[in-house]
Amino acid sequence: MDATSAGHAGTDPDPLTGTVTASDTEGCCGTAGPGQRTSSDYQAEYTPAMADKWDQVISWERRDAGEAEFFTSLLRDEGVQTVLDAASGTGFHACRLSCSGFTVVASDGAPEMARRTRQNIVSRGLDIPVYVADWRRLSGIVPGQYDALLCLGNAFCHLFSAEDRAQALREFHAVLAPGGLLILDHRNYDAILSAGFTQPRSGYCCASEDVNIYPSEVHDDLVRFRYDFPDGSSHEVTQAPLLKDDVAAMLRRAGFDRMRTYGDLASAYDPMQVDFIIHVAHRV
Numbered sequence: 031m032d033a034t035s036a037g038h039a040g041t042d043p044d045p046l047t048g049t050v051t052a053s054d055t056e057g058c059c060g061t062a063g064p065g066q067r068t069s070s071d072y073q074a075e076y077t078p079a080m081a082d083k084w085d086q087v088i089s090w091e092r093r094d095a096g097e098a099e100f101f102t103s104l105l106r107d108e109g110v111q112t113v114l115d116a117a118s119g120t121g122f123h124a125c126r127l128s129c130s131g132f133t134v135v136a137s138d139g140a141p142e143m144a145r146r147t148r149q150n151i152v153s154r155g156l157d158i159p160v161y162v163a164d165w166r167r168l169s170g171i172v173p174g175q176y177d178a179l180l181c182l183g184n185a186f187c188h189l190f191s192a193e194d195r196a197q198a199l200r201e202f203h204a205v206l207a208p209g210g211l212l213i214l215d216h217r218n219y220d221a222i223l224s225a226g227f228t229q230p231r232s233g234y235c236c237a238s239e240d241v242n243i244y245p246s247e248v249h250d251d252l253v254r255f256r257y258d259f260p261d262g263s264s265h266e267v268t269q270a271p272l273l274k275d276d277v278a279a280m281l282r283r284a285g286f287d288r289m290r291t292y293g294d295l296a297s298a299y300d301p302m303q304v305d306f307i308i309h310v311a312h313r314v
Protein backbone atom coordinates (compact mmCIF):
# COMPACT_ATOMS: atom_id res chain seq x y z
CA MET A 31 0.00 0.00 0.00
CA ASP A 32 1.42 3.38 -0.96
CA ALA A 33 0.60 6.27 1.30
CA THR A 34 1.63 8.85 -1.25
CA SER A 35 -0.80 7.58 -3.85
CA ALA A 36 -3.89 7.54 -1.65
CA GLY A 37 -6.23 10.17 -2.99
CA HIS A 38 -8.79 12.07 -0.97
CA ALA A 39 -10.73 15.21 -1.74
CA GLY A 40 -9.12 18.06 0.14
CA THR A 41 -5.90 16.23 0.96
CA ASP A 42 -2.34 16.94 -0.12
CA PRO A 43 0.78 14.82 0.14
CA ASP A 44 3.10 16.18 2.82
CA PRO A 45 6.30 17.10 0.95
CA LEU A 46 8.58 16.12 3.84
CA THR A 47 7.05 12.86 5.01
CA GLY A 48 5.43 11.71 1.81
CA THR A 49 2.19 11.28 3.66
CA VAL A 50 -1.31 12.43 2.87
CA THR A 51 -2.47 15.31 5.01
CA ALA A 52 -6.03 16.36 5.75
CA SER A 53 -5.92 20.01 4.72
CA ASP A 54 -8.68 21.15 7.03
CA THR A 55 -8.45 18.81 9.99
CA GLU A 56 -8.36 21.64 12.49
CA GLY A 57 -11.88 22.37 13.57
CA CYS A 58 -13.34 19.88 11.08
CA CYS A 59 -15.83 18.48 13.49
CA GLY A 60 -14.65 19.96 16.76
CA THR A 61 -17.46 20.59 19.15
CA ALA A 62 -16.98 22.74 22.20
CA GLY A 63 -16.59 20.34 25.08
CA PRO A 64 -16.08 20.75 28.80
CA GLY A 65 -14.39 24.05 29.57
CA GLN A 66 -14.65 24.94 25.88
CA ARG A 67 -12.10 22.28 25.10
CA THR A 68 -12.52 20.85 21.59
CA SER A 69 -11.53 17.52 20.12
CA SER A 70 -9.09 19.26 17.78
CA ASP A 71 -7.02 20.87 20.55
CA TYR A 72 -4.67 17.87 20.70
CA GLN A 73 -3.01 19.20 17.55
CA ALA A 74 -1.64 22.19 19.43
CA GLU A 75 -0.39 19.92 22.25
CA TYR A 76 1.73 17.63 20.08
CA THR A 77 4.16 20.34 19.04
CA PRO A 78 7.55 19.64 17.42
CA ALA A 79 9.11 19.87 20.91
CA MET A 80 6.64 17.37 22.38
CA ALA A 81 7.05 15.04 19.40
CA ASP A 82 10.82 15.16 19.88
CA LYS A 83 10.45 14.34 23.56
CA TRP A 84 7.74 11.67 23.37
CA ASP A 85 10.21 8.79 23.13
CA GLN A 86 11.80 10.15 26.29
CA VAL A 87 8.41 10.02 28.04
CA ILE A 88 8.13 6.29 27.57
CA SER A 89 11.35 4.74 26.35
CA TRP A 90 10.92 2.03 23.76
CA GLU A 91 13.15 -0.34 25.73
CA ARG A 92 11.09 0.00 28.91
CA ARG A 93 7.89 -0.27 26.97
CA ASP A 94 9.05 -3.34 25.12
CA ALA A 95 10.00 -4.98 28.39
CA GLY A 96 6.72 -3.93 30.06
CA GLU A 97 4.42 -5.11 27.28
CA ALA A 98 6.48 -8.17 26.40
CA GLU A 99 4.46 -10.16 23.87
CA PHE A 100 1.03 -8.99 25.08
CA PHE A 101 -0.19 -7.33 21.86
CA THR A 102 1.59 -9.65 19.43
CA SER A 103 0.14 -12.72 21.19
CA LEU A 104 -3.32 -11.20 21.38
CA LEU A 105 -3.28 -10.33 17.66
CA ARG A 106 -1.86 -13.69 16.63
CA ASP A 107 -4.42 -15.56 18.73
CA GLU A 108 -7.16 -13.67 16.86
CA GLY A 109 -5.66 -14.55 13.47
CA VAL A 110 -4.83 -10.90 12.68
CA GLN A 111 -2.56 -10.16 9.73
CA THR A 112 -3.16 -6.49 8.93
CA VAL A 113 -3.05 -3.73 11.56
CA LEU A 114 -3.81 -0.01 11.47
CA ASP A 115 -2.22 1.89 14.35
CA ALA A 116 -4.50 4.92 14.21
CA ALA A 117 -2.80 6.78 17.07
CA SER A 118 0.74 5.99 16.09
CA GLY A 119 2.35 8.73 18.18
CA THR A 120 6.02 8.21 17.42
CA GLY A 121 5.49 4.76 15.94
CA PHE A 122 6.35 2.36 18.75
CA HIS A 123 3.58 -0.16 18.12
CA ALA A 124 3.72 0.21 14.35
CA CYS A 125 7.44 -0.63 14.32
CA ARG A 126 7.12 -3.35 16.94
CA LEU A 127 4.30 -5.12 15.09
CA SER A 128 5.94 -4.74 11.70
CA CYS A 129 9.08 -6.38 13.11
CA SER A 130 6.87 -9.21 14.39
CA GLY A 131 5.58 -9.93 10.89
CA PHE A 132 2.26 -8.07 10.79
CA THR A 133 1.40 -5.89 7.80
CA VAL A 134 1.12 -2.47 9.40
CA VAL A 135 -0.16 0.97 8.42
CA ALA A 136 0.28 3.92 10.76
CA SER A 137 -1.67 7.15 11.13
CA ASP A 138 -1.90 10.02 13.56
CA GLY A 139 -3.83 13.27 13.52
CA ALA A 140 -0.90 15.42 14.61
CA PRO A 141 1.50 16.07 11.72
CA GLU A 142 4.51 16.29 14.03
CA MET A 143 3.78 12.90 15.59
CA ALA A 144 3.30 11.34 12.15
CA ARG A 145 6.60 12.87 11.09
CA ARG A 146 8.32 11.30 14.09
CA THR A 147 6.66 7.95 13.32
CA ARG A 148 8.10 8.19 9.83
CA GLN A 149 11.59 8.97 11.16
CA ASN A 150 11.49 6.01 13.53
CA ILE A 151 10.32 3.72 10.73
CA VAL A 152 13.09 4.84 8.37
CA SER A 153 15.80 4.67 11.04
CA ARG A 154 14.84 1.03 11.68
CA GLY A 155 14.90 0.15 8.00
CA LEU A 156 11.17 -0.65 7.97
CA ASP A 157 8.60 0.08 5.31
CA ILE A 158 5.29 1.24 6.82
CA PRO A 159 2.92 3.73 5.16
CA VAL A 160 2.17 6.70 7.40
CA TYR A 161 -0.82 9.03 7.10
CA VAL A 162 -1.81 12.19 8.88
CA ALA A 163 -5.43 11.44 9.68
CA ASP A 164 -7.82 12.65 12.31
CA TRP A 165 -9.96 9.70 13.47
CA ARG A 166 -13.12 11.58 12.64
CA ARG A 167 -12.17 11.42 8.94
CA LEU A 168 -10.12 8.25 9.00
CA SER A 169 -11.86 6.23 6.29
CA GLY A 170 -11.60 9.11 3.82
CA ILE A 171 -7.82 9.34 4.26
CA VAL A 172 -6.47 5.89 5.10
CA PRO A 173 -7.29 3.37 2.38
CA GLY A 174 -8.21 -0.24 3.01
CA GLN A 175 -9.76 -2.34 5.73
CA TYR A 176 -7.79 -3.98 8.49
CA ASP A 177 -8.01 -7.04 10.72
CA ALA A 178 -7.19 -4.87 13.74
CA LEU A 179 -7.06 -1.21 14.72
CA LEU A 180 -5.01 0.10 17.64
CA CYS A 181 -5.79 3.30 19.53
CA LEU A 182 -3.32 3.16 22.42
CA GLY A 183 -1.46 5.37 24.86
CA ASN A 184 -4.57 7.03 26.33
CA ALA A 185 -5.16 8.62 22.92
CA PHE A 186 -8.96 8.29 22.67
CA CYS A 187 -9.41 10.59 25.70
CA HIS A 188 -8.35 13.50 23.50
CA LEU A 189 -11.91 13.54 22.19
CA PHE A 190 -13.99 15.97 24.20
CA SER A 191 -17.53 15.50 22.98
CA ALA A 192 -19.87 12.54 22.76
CA GLU A 193 -20.51 13.33 19.08
CA ASP A 194 -16.80 13.27 18.26
CA ARG A 195 -16.29 10.02 20.13
CA ALA A 196 -19.22 8.45 18.29
CA GLN A 197 -17.90 9.77 14.96
CA ALA A 198 -14.40 8.40 15.65
CA LEU A 199 -15.83 4.99 16.56
CA ARG A 200 -17.93 4.96 13.39
CA GLU A 201 -14.74 5.59 11.45
CA PHE A 202 -12.85 2.87 13.34
CA HIS A 203 -15.74 0.54 12.49
CA ALA A 204 -15.54 1.54 8.81
CA VAL A 205 -11.83 0.78 8.42
CA LEU A 206 -12.08 -2.57 10.19
CA ALA A 207 -12.95 -5.68 8.22
CA PRO A 208 -16.08 -7.49 9.45
CA GLY A 209 -15.13 -9.28 12.67
CA GLY A 210 -12.04 -7.06 12.97
CA LEU A 211 -10.51 -6.25 16.32
CA LEU A 212 -10.43 -2.85 18.02
CA ILE A 213 -7.90 -2.39 20.83
CA LEU A 214 -8.32 0.89 22.68
CA ASP A 215 -6.87 1.89 26.03
CA HIS A 216 -7.21 4.73 28.51
CA ARG A 217 -5.93 5.66 31.90
CA ASN A 218 -7.97 4.30 34.76
CA TYR A 219 -10.03 7.44 35.31
CA ASP A 220 -12.49 5.57 37.55
CA ALA A 221 -9.64 5.25 40.03
CA ILE A 222 -8.11 8.69 39.37
CA LEU A 223 -11.41 10.53 39.89
CA SER A 224 -12.44 8.61 42.97
CA ALA A 225 -9.14 7.89 44.73
CA GLY A 226 -6.68 10.28 43.11
CA PHE A 227 -3.70 9.69 40.86
CA THR A 228 -1.02 7.30 42.01
CA GLN A 229 2.31 6.88 40.27
CA PRO A 230 2.15 3.89 37.91
CA ARG A 231 2.32 0.47 39.55
CA SER A 232 2.61 -1.57 36.39
CA GLY A 233 5.08 -1.71 33.52
CA TYR A 234 2.36 -0.80 31.04
CA CYS A 235 2.85 2.56 29.34
CA CYS A 236 4.81 3.84 32.32
CA ALA A 237 6.98 6.92 32.20
CA SER A 238 10.75 6.92 32.01
CA GLU A 239 12.40 7.51 35.37
CA ASP A 240 13.70 10.94 34.40
CA VAL A 241 10.31 12.28 33.23
CA ASN A 242 7.84 13.25 35.90
CA ILE A 243 4.20 12.87 34.83
CA TYR A 244 1.39 14.00 37.09
CA PRO A 245 -2.03 15.58 36.81
CA SER A 246 -1.85 19.35 37.27
CA GLU A 247 -5.66 19.61 37.21
CA VAL A 248 -8.32 17.01 37.90
CA HIS A 249 -11.99 17.72 37.27
CA ASP A 250 -14.86 15.38 36.50
CA ASP A 251 -14.80 16.46 32.86
CA LEU A 252 -11.13 17.32 32.29
CA VAL A 253 -7.74 16.09 33.47
CA ARG A 254 -4.57 17.94 32.56
CA PHE A 255 -1.32 15.96 32.73
CA ARG A 256 1.97 17.74 33.09
CA TYR A 257 5.24 16.25 31.84
CA ASP A 258 8.38 17.66 33.49
CA PHE A 259 11.56 16.83 31.59
CA PRO A 260 15.07 16.71 33.00
CA ASP A 261 16.15 19.70 30.89
CA GLY A 262 13.69 21.86 32.85
CA SER A 263 11.09 22.03 30.08
CA SER A 264 7.52 20.89 30.57
CA HIS A 265 4.48 20.08 28.45
CA GLU A 266 0.82 19.64 29.21
CA VAL A 267 -1.73 17.33 27.64
CA THR A 268 -5.41 17.67 28.39
CA GLN A 269 -7.85 14.79 28.38
CA ALA A 270 -11.47 13.88 28.88
CA PRO A 271 -11.50 11.40 31.80
CA LEU A 272 -13.51 8.56 30.28
CA LEU A 273 -14.82 5.84 32.56
CA LYS A 274 -14.49 2.16 31.78
CA ASP A 275 -18.19 1.31 31.60
CA ASP A 276 -18.96 4.42 29.57
CA VAL A 277 -16.34 3.47 26.99
CA ALA A 278 -17.72 -0.08 26.84
CA ALA A 279 -21.22 1.35 26.26
CA MET A 280 -19.90 3.62 23.48
CA LEU A 281 -18.26 0.65 21.79
CA ARG A 282 -21.49 -1.33 21.95
CA ARG A 283 -23.49 1.56 20.49
CA ALA A 284 -20.93 1.94 17.69
CA GLY A 285 -21.42 -1.66 16.56
CA PHE A 286 -18.78 -3.59 18.47
CA ASP A 287 -19.38 -6.77 20.43
CA ARG A 288 -17.57 -9.70 22.08
CA MET A 289 -15.92 -7.17 24.33
CA ARG A 290 -13.45 -7.76 27.09
CA THR A 291 -11.12 -5.61 29.14
CA TYR A 292 -7.68 -5.97 30.64
CA GLY A 293 -6.36 -4.05 33.62
CA ASP A 294 -2.88 -3.04 32.56
CA LEU A 295 -2.06 -6.32 30.83
CA ALA A 296 -4.01 -8.75 33.00
CA SER A 297 -7.40 -10.29 32.29
CA ALA A 298 -8.12 -10.67 36.04
CA TYR A 299 -7.59 -7.38 37.86
CA ASP A 300 -8.74 -5.17 40.70
CA PRO A 301 -10.44 -2.23 38.92
CA MET A 302 -9.13 0.26 41.48
CA GLN A 303 -5.55 -0.99 41.40
CA VAL A 304 -4.59 -0.74 37.75
CA ASP A 305 -3.21 2.22 35.82
CA PHE A 306 -4.73 1.52 32.42
CA ILE A 307 -7.83 -0.16 31.06
CA ILE A 308 -7.47 -1.90 27.70
CA HIS A 309 -10.69 -2.60 25.78
CA VAL A 310 -10.74 -5.33 23.16
CA ALA A 311 -13.83 -5.51 20.94
CA HIS A 312 -14.87 -7.02 17.62
CA ARG A 313 -16.52 -5.17 14.80
CA VAL A 314 -19.94 -6.69 14.22
Ligand SMILES: C[S@@+](CC[C@H](N)C(=O)[O-])C[C@H]1O[C@@H](n2cnc3c(N)ncnc32)[C@H](O)[C@@H]1O
Binds near residue numbers: 139166183189
Ligand atom coordinates in the same frame (compact mmCIF):
# COMPACT_ATOMS: atom_id res chain seq x y z
C1 LIG B 1 -0.61 10.13 24.09
S1 LIG B 1 -0.21 9.94 22.43
C2 LIG B 1 -0.07 8.17 22.31
C3 LIG B 1 0.66 7.75 21.08
C4 LIG B 1 0.93 6.26 20.93
N1 LIG B 1 -0.25 5.47 20.71
C5 LIG B 1 1.65 5.74 22.12
O1 LIG B 1 1.09 4.92 22.85
O2 LIG B 1 2.81 6.13 22.32
C6 LIG B 1 -1.81 10.26 21.73
C7 LIG B 1 -1.78 10.38 20.22
O3 LIG B 1 -3.12 10.47 19.74
C8 LIG B 1 -3.15 11.40 18.69
N2 LIG B 1 -4.51 11.92 18.57
C9 LIG B 1 -5.24 12.56 19.51
N3 LIG B 1 -6.46 12.87 19.03
C10 LIG B 1 -6.50 12.42 17.75
C11 LIG B 1 -7.50 12.43 16.73
N4 LIG B 1 -8.69 13.02 16.92
N5 LIG B 1 -7.21 11.85 15.55
C12 LIG B 1 -6.01 11.27 15.34
N6 LIG B 1 -5.01 11.24 16.26
C13 LIG B 1 -5.27 11.81 17.46
C14 LIG B 1 -2.15 12.46 19.09
O4 LIG B 1 -1.71 13.23 18.00
C15 LIG B 1 -1.05 11.63 19.74
O5 LIG B 1 -0.02 11.29 18.85
